[in-house]
Amino acid sequence: xxxxxxxxxxxxxxxxxxxxxxxxxxxxxxxxxxxxxxxxxxxxxxxxxxxxxxxxxxxxx
Amino acid sequence: xxxxxxxxxxxxxxxxxxxxxxxxxxxxxxxxxxxxxxxxxxxxxxxxxxxxxxxxxxxxxxxxxxxxxxxxxxxxxxxxxxxxxxxxxxxxxxxxxxxxxxxxxxxxxxxxxxxxxxxxxxxxxxxxxxxxxxxxxxxxxxxxxxxxxxxxxxxxxxxxxxxxxxxxxxxxxxxxxxxxxxxxxxxxxxxxxxxxxxxxxxxxxxxxxxxxxxxxxxxxxxxxxxxxxxxxxxxxxxxxxxxx
Numbered sequence: 001x002x003x004x005x006x007x008x009x010x011x012x013x014x015x016x017x018x019x020x021x022x023x024x025x026x027x028x029x030x031x032x033x034x035x036x037x038x039x040x041x042x043x044x045x046x047x048x049x050x051x052x053x054x055x056x057x058x059x060x061x
Numbered sequence: 062x063x064x065x066x067x068x069x070x071x072x073x074x075x076x077x078x079x080x081x082x083x084x085x086x087x088x089x090x091x092x093x094x095x096x097x098x099x100x101x102x103x104x105x106x107x108x109x110x111x112x113x114x115x116x117x118x119x120x121x122x123x124x125x126x127x128x129x130x131x132x133x134x135x136x137x138x139x140x141x142x143x144x145x146x147x148x149x150x151x152x153x154x155x156x157x158x159x160x161x162x163x164x165x166x167x168x169x170x171x172x173x174x175x176x177x178x179x180x181x182x183x184x185x186x187x188x189x190x191x192x193x194x195x196x197x198x199x200x201x202x203x204x205x206x207x208x209x210x211x212x213x214x215x216x217x218x219x220x221x222x223x224x225x226x227x228x229x230x231x232x233x234x235x236x237x238x239x240x241x242x243x244x245x246x247x248x249x250x251x252x253x254x255x256x257x258x259x260x261x262x263x264x265x266x267x268x269x270x271x272x273x274x275x276x277x278x279x280x281x282x283x284x285x286x287x288x289x290x291x292x293x294x295x296x297x298x299x300x301x302x303x304x305x
Contacts, residue, residue, distance in 0.1 A: 006102075006103065009113040009114075009116065010107060010112040010114075012112060012113050012114040012178055015114055015117065015175065015178055016113060016114060016116050016117055018174055019117045019120050019121065019170075019171040019174050019175070020098070020102070020120055022120075022170055023124070023167060023171070026166070026167045027094075027276065030159075030163055030276070030280045031283075033159065034160075034280045034283035034284045037283070037287040038283050038284070038286050038287040038290075040287070041287035041288075041290040042287075042290060042303050044290070044294065045290045045291075045294050045299050045302075048295065049294075049299065049300055052295070
């Protein structure tokens with residue numbers, strides 16, 4: 001670390017920290033959106049199965 | 062080998078493998094990225110010319126590498142889907158696109174933030190920067206094409222074709238600093254012979270590369286499960302899969 005301490009990043013803090021913050025956002029967004037996408041797909045699959053099951057019951061009646 | 066390849070065409074096999082692998086990839090990614098960030102920010106020595114601004118490399122270089130690696134993966138998966146008509150190829154390509162686009166944005170934005178103190182400008186129409194921007198447009202094109210068709214199969218084919226045509230941009234990005242006069246520095250790590258970077262700076266960087274690859278693996282596995290479920294909603298095996 002050059003002079004000025006860890007948070008000052010040798011005078012480059014306003015360039016270094018936003019880069020790492022953006023990387024954290026990209027990582028968090030990827031994880032969040034992938035989990036959300038999977039949860040939505042699971043919900044759609046369950047609904048499709050429930051609909052197919054109820055249509056089967058109607059045919060039996 | 063071929064048995065394994067054929068297994069990859071099986072949606073239930075892909076779904077269960079992705080579900081089993083995702084937590085491992087994520088755990089290992091947390092460890093390697095954690096080490097890379099701490100060592101890169103706190104312990105690696107400052108560069109003799111760039112000072113502490115060089116630390117941007119720990120997110121910029123892996124971001125840029127991932128942007129081209131994911132694009133190539135997407136194009137290969139799209140080609141497998143087109144040539145062998147393997148639905149799972151298209152599913153992998155669809156899962157890759159948003160992840161790759163986000164890493165391309167990261168590479169462009171961090172490169173821009175590094176450019177200001179080093180070059181005196183946030184942006185220059187430099188061959189490396191311009192070809193990376195074209196890569197972002199290609200990702201946007203692939204994502205848009207996929208959602209433009211009501212028939213998912215047509216969207217798969219159209220976006221795979223664009224991904225395959227656009228893969229020509231990947232070597233252009235890599236060799237742009239060699240073929241043309243570029244502000245961007247030449248390869249530091251990925252070159253023949255010894256990397257021109259000190260070991261104390263190199264280890265956290267390699268850890269970040271590995272961590273980003275593992276993170277991509279984890280997110281790909283999660284998205285891929287969603288893609289498989291969306292494509293196989295009517296299949297009998299899905300009932301068991303969504304119960305758990």
